[in-house]
Amino acid sequence: MLLLAFDTSTPTARVAVVDATGTVRARAEATAARHSGNLLRLVDAALREAGGSVADLGGVACGRGPGSFTGLRVGLAVAKGLGLARDLPLVTVSSLEALALDLAAVARDAALLAPCIDAGKGQIHVARFQRSGAGVERAGPDELVAPELLGSHLDGVGAAVVGGPGAELHRAVLLRTLPAKATAAPSVRLVEVSGPSADAVARLALPRLQSGDFDDLAAAVPAYGRAPDITKPRKKGPPA
DSSP states (O other), X not given: OEEEEEEOSSSEEEEEEEETTOOEEEEEEXXXXXXXXXXXXXXXXXXXXXXXXXXXXXEEEEEOXXXXXXXXXXXXXXXXXXXXXXXXXXXXXXXXXXXHHHHHHHOTTOSEEEEEEEEETTEEEEOOEEEETTEEEESSOOEXXXXXXXXXXXXXXXXXXXXXXXXXXXXXXXXXXXXXXXXXXXXXXXXXXXXXXXXXXXXXXXXHHHHTOOBOTXXXXXXXXXXXXXXXXXXXXXXX
């Protein structure tokens, strides 16, 4: 049994194929403004590298966000399409939780983790996680925060590390404002980390897949993290 896992919450689409033991058999990734033209190509490349095909899949795992509206829609559409076509179970996981696992692997001494994904409009998606054995557990909900206010947002949490694509995008602001949070040790520090990785998505999804805890293929939706910007059409005035 192979598990196909991917995340499209950021400009980099990441794909991995893992076996039933959690061993990564193949990876593929690409950075683009839109993932609609490359995600299926990445899936095909990863499956070929793993020596398998769609017929060998036992399930599909997908990062559900928060993150890029278009990226999340593309990712879940591909996951649902594969699931429906092959009658495969679907497991969706938090992209921030997957990024927290990536952050934990980089900052091994950190007890509190604050993964960040860009939210656009000068904001970042962030959540707090604590180490829990070999994994992580939530210490707070997903939130939208202005980068310059992240230090205040983390005030009182103790020593923490911040990282992820949202943090890198606003690195200059965070380097200037995070130290202001720490009037005394412990402090908040910024580290570099890539992700959310497809490896982390698979790591979160595999136990659920093996226990039969699946998402509803019809009802699964992305967790955008904010309401979409939908403008109402202008009313036409009377003819001149």
